[in-house]
Structure formats: C-alpha cells, structure tokens
Amino acid sequence: MANDPFFFLIVLAVLAVVVVLALGLGNFAKSGDKRGERSNKLMRYRLIAQFIAVVLIAIYVYTQF
Secondary structure, three states, rough: OOOOOOHHEEEEEEEEHHEEEEEEHHHHHHOOOHHHHHHHHHHHHHHHHHHHHHHHHHHHHHHHH
C-alpha cells in the first residue's frame, strides 16, 4: 500500500480537503461583511475536493479487491 503511487494521490486529496476545511472554518470565525462570501466559496471548494477524494478512494478499493 505504501509503495503504490495511487495511494499517495489519495493522501494528497484528503490533505487538500483538510486544508480547505481549515481555511473555511478559520475564515468563518472572523468577523466582517465579505467573510461570509469567502467562507461559502471555500466550503464549495471543500465539497469538490471531498468528492474527488471519495471517488479516488472508491476506485482504489475497487481495484484492490
């Protein structure tokens, strides 16, 4: 598993989800008029990144069994 390059791609996708989530939550915690728009956009990016990560995980699991 650790030698598989596809596994590292999955790890990067999951880390991207975590980073976007942290940025969105951090931005949401701050006050300001434009903050809500940016948090909403970051949460949309998180959903896209999360979808990609889940699809990659499903492909990995399907090809392993």
